[in-house]
Amino acid sequence: MDKNQAKWSAIATKKLRIRKRVFGDAERPRLSVYRSEKHIYGQIIDDIQGRTLFAVSTLTEGVCDQVKELKPADAAKAVGEALAAKAVAGGVTKVVFDRNGRRYGGRLSAFADGARAKGLQF
Secondary structure, three states: OOHHHHHHHHHHHHHHHHHOOOOOOOOOOEEEEEEOOOOEEEEEEEOOOOEEEEEEEOOOHHHHHHHOOOOHHHHHHHHHHHHHHHHHHOOOOEOEEEOOOOOOOOHHHHHHHHHHHOOOEO
């Protein structure tokens, strides 16, 4: 197993371990964050119904133009703010944060700070 495969295997193991305990329902849906090399994606999910309530990423139509010239951490914060604004407008204020097996820092913490700034509680 090369270094890259070992990294992804470790992330997948952590993700499964975290998902055993982190669960979203109608009262407190799950805020799932995924980041790739270039983009960051956020979804608010009701796990009981198995559906995504709100989703925003750096590729979303309105957000894409805003984050085009920003640094990655600033873009993540803008995505978090946009997702939180959508959720609060839709009546969701409390969520459970799912970082998808990644460490809490850098772009993930910027995303979380942006979401908290616009009214999400987790």
